[in-house]
Amino acid sequence: MMLRGYRSGDHGLLNGPWPPGELLGLPLAEWPALAEPASVRPPTDDSEELCVVPGAGFVRYAEIDWVHRRARVEIGLRPGHTEALDLLMKSVTTHGFLGLNLHRLHGWVTPAANPATGALESAGFRREASVPGNTWFDGRPVEREIWAVVRDA
Amino acid sequence: MPEIQLLRASAAASGLRGAKAEGRGFLGVDPVTQNDALLARELTRQGAQVYRAGDTLVGYAPNHEQPRQAFLASTSADPEPIRAVLAFLSTYQRCTSFVAMVPAGAEAAKAFAGCGFEQTGVLRDHRYQSGGYQDVLVLAKGEVPCPS
Numbered sequence: 001m002m003l004r005g006y007r008s009g010d011h012g013l014l015n016g017p018w019p020p021g022e023l024l025g026l027p028l029a030e031w032p033a034l035a036e037p038a039s040v041r042p043p044t045d046d047s048e049e050l051c052v053v054p055g056a057g058f059v060r061y062a063e064i065d066w067v068h069r070r071a072r073v074e075i076g077l078r079p080g081h082t083e084a085l086d087l088l089m090k091s092v093t094t095h096g097f098l099g100l101n102l103h104r105l106h107g108w109v110t111p112a113a114n115p116a117t118g119a120l121e122s123a124g125f126r127r128e129a130s131v132p133g134n135t136w137f138d139g140r141p142v143e144r145e146i147w148a149v150v151r152d153a
Numbered sequence: 154m155p156e157i158q159l160l161r162a163s164a165a166a167s168g169l170r171g172a173k174a175e176g177r178g179f180l181g182v183d184p185v186t187q188n189d190a191l192l193a194r195e196l197t198r199q200g201a202q203v204y205r206a207g208d209t210l211v212g213y214a215p216n217h218e219q220p221r222q223a224f225l226a227s228t229s230a231d232p233e234p235i236r237a238v239l240a241f242l243s244t245y246q247r248c249t250s251f252v253a254m255v256p257a258g259a260e261a262a263k264a265f266a267g268c269g270f271e272q273t274g275v276l277r278d279h280r281y282q283s284g285g286y287q288d289v290l291v292l293a294k295g296e297v298p299c300p301s
Contacts, residue, residue, distance in 0.1 A: 020218060067186045068281045103286065104278050129274020132295035133250035135218050141250070146291070150278050 003051040003059055003091050006042065010052045015039030016076050019137060023107025023125075023147055024089075024116055027079040040074065049100060056081035059092055061100060069103040071096060085116055089123035097151045106148035112137050117147075124149040155207035157237050165203035166192035168210050175228040178256040178280060178289070180214050185282075206234040213238055221249045230260040232267035239268060239294075250295050256280055257288040270294045 018025030020038040031037075040060055043050045049061040049071075057077035064071040073092060096105045109115045109127070117127075125147045134144035160168060166189040169176035176184045182195050196203065196212075203212035209229040216222040223242050227235055242248040253270060255262045270292040278286035 067183070068279065068286075070279065103281075106276070106279075127274075128276050129291035130293075131252055131273065131291065132293055133219060133222055134216065134252070141219055141221060146274065146276060148277065 003053060003095055006050040006052050006058070008042070010054075010058070011042065013052055013056070013058050013078065014042070014076070016057070016078055018076055019108075019110045019113050019135060021072075021074055021108050021135075022113070022115070023073055023075065023109050024085070024120060025074065025076040026082050026116060027077070028113060038076070040076070051095065053077075053081070053088065059088075059095075061096060061102075061105075064100070064102070069101070071100070071102055071105055073105050073107045082116075085119035086122050089119050089125075093123050093149060102151070104148060104150050106146055108134070109145045109147050110135060110137055110142060111145060112142045120147055157204050157206040157211075157234060160203045160205055160210075162193040162196050162201075162203075163189065165196055165201075165210070165212070166190075168203070168205060169228070172210055172228040175260055176210070177282065178254075178259065179210070179226045179228060180212055180224065181254070183280075183282075204234065204238065206237070209234050211235055211238050213242060215246070216252075221247060223248045223251055225251055225253045225265070226255075227253075227261040227264050230263040232264045235264055235268045251293070253292040255290050255292060256282075257290055262290055262292065265292045265294075268294065 015037040017028050017031035017037055047064055051059045060074040061071040096102050127145050128148050129146045130143055132143050133141035169179055170184040180201050182192050199214040201212050201214040203210055209231055211227045211234040213223045213225050253265045272290055273293045274291040276289040279289040280287045
């Protein structure tokens with residue numbers, strides 16, 4: 001699972017059936033047929049870094065803060081490409097810490113969407129906080145958690 | 154409590170600058186590392202509203218993914234201005250849950266505790282200030298029934 005920079009030809013990878021802004025967005029089995037897929041926009045300035053896994057999905061470092069050296073990570077994987085998650089998460093932290101030289105990566109995890117927390121934990125992410133009613137999912141406001149990994153000194 | 158008044162983004166930016174250390178981390182902005190124009194732009198981008206009550210600034214930013222939730226911030230330990238904003242948001246914006254992200258050690262944590270917020274987690278090393286990384290507390294006040 002190698003990451004490379006976004007090109008306009010990768011536009012089709014930027015949307016899919018996962019909760020918007022999810023740290024590790026995997027395709028949901030019961031996505032309502034009438035619902036628009038979650039999508040991200042191509043980058044317009046240097047406040048974000050958009051990478052793609054060719055043919056499989058995207059990794060977005062959003063809200064990059066160069067003072068606090070942190071970014072919010074969003075990942076979206078197209079259906080049929082959800083194997084080798086551990087390898088992908090390792091690439092995500094390596095690029096964030098060594099490529100972008102950030103200190104902290106964090107993101108939103110929706111427990112109601114059965115997230116793959118094992119892959120997050122193996123990459124060093126830890127659950128830090130829970131925010132009740134933070135997003136709308138399956139017809140009601142649901143709790144969302146903040147997971148993060150901090151670079152070792 | 155002194156009268157509470159709504160500030161425009163530029164007035165909010167200069168007010169935060171005047172709040173000294175307590176203005177740092179207010180809705181995620183920082184008057185020490187950002188100039189007034191950037192503060193105003195960031196508050197506008199979030200759709201934030203900032204109010205002044207005496208020496209205290211309080212503000213909120215809507216959660217765009219769940220419009221019944223708002224993120225709150227304050228610059229003092231006085232809970233009264235926050236109560237006023239909570240009452241406004243429940244009545245006029247139909248908000249049912251509230252979140253505050255407060256830098257560890259900031260006075261505002263006491264104000265939110267006085268308004269019924271509970272700590273639901275700590276964001277490790279979320280801010281860089283005074284030569285080191287500092288934690289941020291996540292405080293939440295969940296599921297207030299909608300009044301209408």
